[in-house]
Amino acid sequence: MALEALRVNRLRSALTMLGVIIGVSAVVILVAIGTGAKDAIEDEISGLGSNIILVVPGQLNFQAAPTQSRLDLADVAYVRRVVGDPGQVTVSVQSGESMRVGRNEAFVTIVGTDENIPNVFDRPLKRGRYLTESDIDTRRRVAVLGSEVSGQLFGDLDPVGRQATIAGVRFRVVGVYDKVGATFGVARDREVHIPVTTAQRLLGVQRVNGIAIGASGPDVIDSLGKKVVDALVARYPGEKFSAVTQTQLLGTIGTVLGMLTGVLAAIAGISLLVGGVGVSNIMLVSVRERTKEIGLRKALGARQRDVLGQFLIEAVLLTTIGGLIGIALGVGGSLLIEALSPVPASITLWSILLAFGVSVVVGVFFGVAPARRAGRLDPVVALRSE
Amino acid sequence: MTAFEAAGLTRSYQLEGVTVDALRGVDLTIGDGEFAAIIGPSGSGKSTLMHLLGCLDRPTSGVLKVGGVDVSTLDDTQLAELRNRMIGFVFQSFHLLARTSALDNVALPLVYRGVAKAERRAKAREALTAVGLAHRLDHRPSQMSGGEQQRVAIARALVGDPQVVLADEPTGNLDTRNGDEVMGLLERLNADQGVAIVLVTHEPEVAVRARRQIHVRDGLIERDVA
Structure with missing residues (x-):
């Protein structure tokens, strides 16, 4: 009976539904x-890999500019002793440089690091x-290439054993x-890893940019990070150091994006x-239009x-x-967006159920009001209405 | 057994602060199987009386018994059920659902009685056959003449086996020939099935076809001629 009433006023029903349709699909x-x-x-x-702690100088927040590093290789050795497992600590000194092989040239991120990668x-x-x-130890001029660098400079050739020039200095490729x-816009396939000692000489610096520690399990990440930061603060009183863990990043970003989703x-809604x-509105109009019908129905019982x-x-x-x-x-729109645009769209059951429930x-x-x-219409009044 | 029993029935309205007494004390008894016409000029109170008899409205004072039940003891829901079981309505302007077939229009009162669909349709078919419209079951009101539409309405009034049919100017929107046919149908129903018929009209030539004429004027029964 209700379906019939909607069918009778097809256009109006469709227009009325449009609001709900747009709302639900938007949700x-x-x-x-x-x-x-x-x-x-x-x-x-x-x-990035699990259980990683990044130790960086200064206070990590999103407003402040990165602090100039004051850490050097002696500090790395100190952190190794604090951690107790030297093999789980690695280091990085970074710089953007150009790298050449014959006539091929690529702009790469040079990462000075060590054997613990x-x-x-x-x-x-x-x-x-x-x-x-x-x-x-011997400051060898050797390099391990990211896959994109290897492709750009050597094409389909196997680069291992071949020569390349970084900032005018010749290196031998030992691995790919x-x-x-990419991670956060950091193109890790555009990195070239060279020994940290070689990198410091090449770039003319004593500093390292950061220290990365691999924790033995998720449960020790926080305590280990705190231990390292405390040890560095003890070594350099009055300075700040930060330990960034993947869980922290996930937590912060997850909260922000969760809020964003909620706002959307x-x-x-x-x-x-x-x-x-x-x-x-439409139901009120419908009640008014069908007053006589309501009166009749009431008269009939x-x-x-x-x-x-x-x-x-x-x-x-x-x-x-x-x-x-x-x-x-x-759902169709989400699938289209996922397929045709770079915007990722992941349909969630809760949003479908929520949108449907709300509608x-x-x-x-x-x-209810209409x-x-x-x-409550009085049948006598309703029957008389024209 | 009596269909209607009214004593000291009054009904007044408030119209813009002024009290209008539409009925001013009506005593009336209509027995089972009677064929009565309530006749009077417009504004006489005959429509108000019909609304009260049809349990569409409640009296301001006085007692009204329908089928022996005092309506003042019933709430709105019980009153709706009483209408559904006791009374069939026929209106001047037919009041059929426009986009609904004759069959479903006739079956409508049974919807509110909770009758299953198959049985509803079977009874509606029977009722339509009784008014001579067995060939019009699936037609919509717009596909039928005024006379046919009124016969559909009469079938609808009868489908629930009421004790009384209240017909409010049933011939008012029809030409003489169709009006005549509808009156004939009502007479036949009264004679064959023993359904009491109360006809409300302002046309004396229609009223004389009833066996009893109740003349209403200024909210009172002026004459009651059997």
Whole structure:
């Protein structure tokens, strides 16, 4: 019976549903985009490798400029002693340099580091070998290339054993890393790893930019980070050092992105509410238009609750059908965005259920007032109306 | 057993602060199987009386018993159920649902009685056959003549086996021939099925076809001619 009433006024029903359709699909799509962004960033962070602590000078926050490093190799040795497992500590000195092989030139990130890279990071080799302790000790001019650098400079050739020039100095390639992708816009496949001692001489510095520690398990990350920071503060009283863990990054970024998703959902929710007002409006018009019908139904024995139920069901049916169409559009739209644009979109069940639930509730909520009005109409007055 | 029993029935309205006494004390008894016409000029109170008899409205004072039940003891829901079981309505302007087939229009009162769909349709078909519209089951009101529409309305009034049919100017929107046919149908129902019929009209030539004429004027029964 209610379906029939909606069919009779097809255009009006469709327009009324449109508000709900737009609202529901907006909720589904925006939440999918928010969730997709969050997933993508969390993936990147996890890609760094698990259980890593980055120790950097200064206080880490998003407003302050990076502090000039005061750490040097002696401090690295000190941190190794504090950690107790020297193999789990590695170091980095970074600089952007140009690298040439014959006529090929590439702008790369030179990372001065040591033999502990594979212990701390998840950085598998494609060919050759990692840096070794003797490379560091004897300041050998050897390099391990990121996969993109290898491709740019050597093409399909195997670079291992070949020569390359970094900032005018000749190096021998000893290894090539597997492709690992970018992390936070840091193109790790554009890195070239050379011994930290060689890098310091090449760049003319004594400093190191940061120290990375691989913790033995997730449960010791926080305590180990604090221990190292405390030890460095004890060594350099009055200065600040920070230990950044993956969990912290995940937590902070997760919170920010979760809020973003919530805000997006709330905005979409408002449009759903507006859709509900539309439903209410149309139902009021419908009650007025069908006053005579209501009077007749009452004369034939319809009770107040029969009439109320009839109009309430119509309102809920409008929003439910609108909600289902909105879900279909939202899911389709999310899949399209995922497929056709760089924006990641990940459809979540909770957003679908929430949007649908809200649209049904909106139907009940905004349908009740018109339906009650219909139910309470005086049959004599209703029958007389023209 | 009596269909209606009214004593000292009054009904007054508040219209913009002024009290209008539409009925000023009506005593009336209509027995089972009677065929009565309530006749009077417009503004006489005959429509108000019909609304009260049809339990669409409640009296301001006085006692009204429908089928022996004092309506003042019933709440709105019980009143709706009483209408559904006891009374069939026929209106001047038919009041059929426009986009609904004759069959479903006739079945409507049974919806509110909680009758299952198959049974509803079977009874509606029976009722439509009784008014000579067995060939029009699936037609919509817009596809039928005024006379046919009124016969659908009569079928709807009868489908629930009421004790009384209240017909409010049933011929008012029809030409003479169709009006005649509708009156004939009502007479036949009264004679064959023993349904009491209360006809409200302002046309004396329609009223004389009833076996009893109740003349209403200025909110009172002026004459009651059997």
